[in-house]
Amino acid sequence: MKLHEYQARDLLAKNGVPVTAGRVAATPAEARKIAEELGGKVVVKAQIHAGGRGKGRLVEQAETAEMYQKLVSDPENYSGKVRGDRVGGVRLADTPEEAEQAAAAILGKYLVSIQTGPEGKLVKHVLVAEQTDIAKEYYLAAIIDGMQGCPLIMASAEGGQEIEVVAHRNPEAIVRMPVPPAAGYSPYIGRTLAARLGFTGDQADQFGRVVEGLYRTLMATDASLVEINPLALTTDGRVVAVDAKLNIDDNALFRQKELAAMRDLDEEDPLEVKAQQLGVANFIKLDGNIGCIVNGAGLAMATMDTIKLAGGEPANFLDIGTVNDPQRVVNAMKVILEDPAVKAILVNIFGGMARVDIIAQGVIEAHRQMKIDVPVVMRLVGTNLAEGEQLIQESGLPLIRANGLFEAAKKAVEAANAA
Numbered sequence: 001m002k003l004h005e006y007q008a009r010d011l012l013a014k015n016g017v018p019v020t021a022g023r024v025a026a027t028p029a030e031a032r033k034i035a036e037e038l039g040g041k042v043v044v045k046a047q048i049h050a051g052g053r054g055k056g057r058l059v060e061q062a063e064t065a066e067m068y069q070k071l072v073s074d075p076e077n078y079s080g081k082v083r084g085d086r087v088g089g090v091r092l093a094d095t096p097e098e099a100e101q102a103a104a105a106i107l108g109k110y111l112v113s114i115q116t117g118p119e120g121k122l123v124k125h126v127l128v129a130e131q132t133d134i135a136k137e138y139y140l141a142a143i144i145d146g147m148q149g150c151p152l153i154m155a156s157a158e159g160g161q162e163i164e165v166v167a168h169r170n171p172e173a174i175v176r177m178p179v180p181p182a183a184g185y186s187p188y189i190g191r192t193l194a195a196r197l198g199f200t201g202d203q204a205d206q207f208g209r210v211v212e213g214l215y216r217t218l219m220a221t222d223a224s225l226v227e228i229n230p231l232a233l234t235t236d237g238r239v240v241a242v243d244a245k246l247n248i249d250d251n252a253l254f255r256q257k258e259l260a261a262m263r264d265l266d267e268e269d270p271l272e273v274k275a276q277q278l279g280v281a282n283f284i285k286l287d288g289n290i291g292c293i294v295n296g297a298g299l300a301m302a303t304m305d306t307i308k309l310a311g312g313e314p315a316n317f318l319d320i321g322t323v324n325d326p327q328r329v330v331n332a333m334k335v336i337l338e339d340p341a342v343k344a345i346l347v348n349i350f351g352g353m354a355r356v357d358i359i360a361q362g363v364i365e366a367h368r369q370m371k372i373d374v375p376v377v378m379r380l381v382g383t384n385l386a387e388g389e390q391l392i393q394e395s396g397l398p399l400i401r402a403n404g405l406f407e408a409a410k411k412a413v414e415a416a417n418a419a
């Protein structure tokens with residue numbers, strides 16, 4: 001689960017990281033009022049679940065494919081300027097009037113950035129924060145490193161830009177320090193990183209405290225990623241967070257009730273939200289036209305690969321899990337059929353602990369409950385196959401049967417193309 005910048009900033013501040021003061025606004029008038037309270041010189045920032053806002057572009061409706069290609073190939077010259085006539089999603093304002101104008105320019109528009117895709121994201125809120133006089137921008141992040149099985153701190157003196165770009169052009173510029181899980185955080189970690197980035201004296205101490213606060217935030221929120229880009233060294237020698245990103249591990253939300261309440265469903269794919277509400281947890285929307293119902297994440301990925309091999313495109317990833325309730329299959333069908341792009345459905349089940357007859361019952365029940373006018377291809381093997389076959393036979397439904405995954409994929413592609 002992703003948080004907005006303004007939420008992430010609050011959590012960082014709570015855990016000891018200095019952040020600039022700021023509040024969120026939904027209207028230009030509110031933005032003006034906050035700017036007045038903050039003393040006039042502010043930065044106005046679109047709050048969407050995507051980065052690259054500064055170099056993004058505000059549009060009234062979805063960006064054309066041609067313009068989007070321009071952004072992807074040359075973000076520097078695409079549009080956004082923090083100061084100047086071309087307005088991106090981050091804008092400096094020197095007076096409350098300018099803050100109001102900046103908010104008016106940003107709110108209600110779609111912000112297209114290198115992370116949003118051409119359709120962009122509708123901006124409903126702006127953060128109005130104290131303006132920082134930045135002398136130098138750094139990158140700082142903490143993640144859970146699944147490969148090494150421990151938290152990892154990453155830092156770079158080449159901040160401000162996308163870290164993927166730094167990693168590509170100049171990988172040595174990113175310094176990595178694992179945090180030993182048993183011992184936890186020790187000040188040498190912050191000191192070592194500070195030295196490697198060229199901080200000395202009081203600023204090294206400040207940087208060390210930021211690293212410690214960042215690590216605390218990671219642990220306290222069960223985050224998979226906490227990122228500050230840029231972490232600014234100000235012209236008067238302070239180290240402060242100017243941007244913040246925080247992703248929480250969904251598997252921890254049961255014990256992070258306060259954070260779970262911060263979820264912004266408007267930022268998420270409507271179909272994925274619907275899937276979660278219907279208990280179809282492992283659903284990811286994709287761009288193709290063949291809906292997939294599969295048990296097991298590995299098999300679901302293999303199914304998507306095989307569809308591609310057969311010349312088709314999957315409309316979704318869906319791992320239905322170990323199913324002992326036909327209604328789960330009905331719900332999965334419901335979610336898939338909500339996507340107008342879907343022209344065929346491929347049900348690929350390897351019955352282990354999940355029973356083929358339960359899946360068959362589910363598919364039959366789905367036809368009873370809804371009008372299903374796309375072809376359904378079924379490839380079934382494993383536990384209670386014979387019982388499942390019999391149910392399908394007796395149902396009289398025009399289900400397309402396939403032996404083997406490749407045959408199933410080919411039949412699904414054929415069916416989708418014929419539609």
Ligand code: GDP
Nearest residue numbers: 043051052053054090131132134160229230243
């Ligand atoms: P992002 O583009 O979505 O990552 O948004 P950021 O919050 O990182 O802002 C983009 C860039 O705008 C930063 O890298 C800074 O260069 C600049 N910026 C943001 N806030 C301020 C500020 O308070 N003062 C100054 N001078 N620049 C800022």
Ligand code: MN
Nearest residue numbers: 051229230243
């Ligand atoms: Mn940033």
